[in-house]
Amino acid sequence: MAFLDPINSSNLDLSISMPGVCAVRELDMNRVPAEGEAEADWARGQSVEEEGEEESSINNNNGGTQPRKKLRLSKDQSRLLEESFRLNHTLNPKQKEGLAMELKLKPRQVEVWFQNRRARSKLKQTELECEYMKRCFGSLTEQNRRLQWELEELRAIKVAPPAVVSRHNRSQPPLSRSTITICPRCERITSNKNTVAENATTTATAMQSEVVLSALKLRQPSRAC
């Protein structure tokens, strides 16, 4: 996800602006004014091609009196760096030297680029994981809410006195107190024959509860009940 400026991508854009100055001055960061050279002349700016790229800025701040100069990598430099990064997220000193030579940068600049690139990569990964966790949390919260509600219902049925069997539902046996249990160890809803837990919804719910509970326990290894 390199930042590529389509306008200034054809060559190195090594200009700086001067904060606090009304008009933004474009300065060539790749060179310092020569002895006696008027700053205005220096500030007029020259292309890297004209001036050569060996003087790229890094650690050239001569005592902090000048504003920090900042390089903008060209499209080609960024592309090559990205390609290298794809192959390898870290560089050994030899690779770093070679890449720096190829890019006409200082090894330190290549090193810094890789450091920053790793950081961006990690940040991106963290953001993706965060999004994923948020979605999981949302759906698990909803599942949990449903399961709580179903659990309440099941508990109500469990503690209720034997149901009065009406003329219309005599074919269904009354629910037994012993039919619905919750395993204290794994908190799984279990049942004997002829229970409400036998119906499809509750079976699904039991499965869901397992998922939810295991998720809420931060994926502790599940033990056989």
Place this chain on the structure above:
DNA sequence: CTGCGCTAGTTACTTACATCA
């Protein structure tokens, strides 16, 4: 102990874009 390379956090700068007179 020293040096090197790394990460994490920060700073400083550039650029694109929005807003307003």
Place this chain on the structure above:
DNA sequence: AATGATGTAAGTAACTAGCGC
């Protein structure tokens, strides 16, 4: 409507401190 000045947010090069080997 077009234009230039200004503010702001995002992206990123460079720096610093601290840590592990």
